[in-house]
Amino acid sequence: MVEGSTLGKALGILDRLAEAEGPVAFEALHAALGFTRSTLYRYLKTLQDAGLVTSFPDRGFALGPRVAELDHRMRRSDPLIAAARPLMARLAAEWPGVALLCRRYRDRVLCVHQEGTLGAARRSTYERGLAMPLLRGAASRVILAHLPGPAVARLLARDAQGFAEAGLGATPAAVRGALQAIRRRGWDLTEGQVTAGVTGIAAPVLEADGGIAGSLSLTLPRPGLPADEVAAIAAGLVTAAREVSREAGLV
Numbered sequence: 420m421v422e423g424s425t426l427g428k429a430l431g432i433l434d435r436l437a438e439a440e441g442p443v444a445f446e447a448l449h450a451a452l453g454f455t456r457s458t459l460y461r462y463l464k465t466l467q468d469a470g471l472v473t474s475f476p477d478r479g480f481a482l483g484p485r486v487a488e489l490d491h492r493m494r495r496s497d498p499l500i501a502a503a504r505p506l507m508a509r510l511a512a513e514w515p516g517v518a519l520l521c522r523r524y525r526d527r528v529l530c531v532h533q534e535g536t537l538g539a540a541r542r543s544t545y546e547r548g549l550a551m552p553l554l555r556g557a558a559s560r561v562i563l564a565h566l567p568g569p570a571v572a573r574l575l576a577r578d579a580q581g582f583a584e585a586g587l588g589a590t591p592a593a594v595r596g597a598l599q600a601i602r603r604r605g606w607d608l609t610e611g612q613v614t615a616g617v618t619g620i621a622a623p624v625l626e627a628d629g630g631i632a633g634s635l636s637l638t639l640p641r642p643g644l645p646a647d648e649v650a651a652i653a654a655g656l657v658t659a660a661r662e663v664s665r666e667a668g669l670v
Contacts, residue, residue: 428454429462433471433482442479490548493531499624499633500532502666506659507534507635514652516639520624520663521558523566523631524550526574528559531633554578554585556613557606557621558636564601565623565631571598585612606653610642618644622656624663627670635660 431452436443449459463480466472470485494500500520507518517535521528527550553563553574563571575582575594588594601607606622613619621636635656644652664670 428452428458429466432459432462432466436472436480436482439481442475442481444479448480497531498667499663502663503532503624503635503659504534506662507532510637510655510659511535513655514637514639514648516637519558519636519638520633521562521621521636522633523553523562526553527551528553528556528562528634530558535638551613552581554581554587555609556636557609557619558634560585560587560609561601561607561621561623561634561636562631564598564607565625565629568595571595605657608649608653614638616640616642618642620649620652620656622653622660624660624667625670626664632664632667632669635663 432448435448435451445459445463448463449456452459454462463472463474467474467483470483470488472480473483474480499522503520507520511518511534517533519530520532521530523529529550530547533547551559553559563574571594572591575591579589582594583589587597606620608618608620610618618639618641619636620639621634623631624633624635626632637652637656639652661670
């Protein structure tokens with residue numbers, strides 16, 4: 420986003436509304452964003468006309484119905500989701516759990532599609548549309564491991580304690596080593612980092628140039644999986660993630 424541009428300012432309003440737990444009053448938006456009152460009124464009217472923002476009398480503004488429409492259209496048109504959906508259903512059926520397709524979004528990871536058995540789904544808090552930090556959970560960490568070095572260095576400079584608490588190291592050298600180990604193995608495993616009592620195993624969905632498009636993961640509603648079961652699940656995820664890359668035209 421270009422902060423000083425008209426589009427950047429409009430997106431700033433949407434960001435504020437997306438982060439809020441409920442409607443946001445005009446005065447609160449005015450104080451937070453620093454626009455003139457006339458400019459803020461103009462942007463809000465444009466966003467309302469587009470259906471991206473809706474108003475509630477005496478309460479303020481919230482995201483509008485078109486956001487739901489765009490979400491529905493994305494699920495139907497996203498090549499990654501189309502390629503991954505049948506493979507995810509197969510994985511979740513073979514190893515009862517929740518299969519997740521995740522994408523990077525700024526400095527977070529967002530679940531864009533989910534398939535799974537009902538009982539296992541109740542044990543997962545990584546819902547579709549819910550953003551998670553890059554440092555927590557296998558689905559996030561396997562994406563982090565494939566980011567360019569400067570991007571990782573920027574994140575480390577901002578949250579060194581978070582890296583250490585996630586078991587990724589307390590120094591730049593240690594972090595590089597931990598992420599390199601994930602890349603070499605080709606998958607990652609964590610227990611209880613996002614949801615207590617569950618195991619997450621994830622493989623990267625890669626692009627032709629080695630860039631990272633997202634991750635394919637399986638959340639299982641039990642910890643302490645035997646090594647042979649972990650190896651079988653990881654192999655299945657790696658194979659499926661490569662097929663998603665091919666089917667989506669990334670490689």
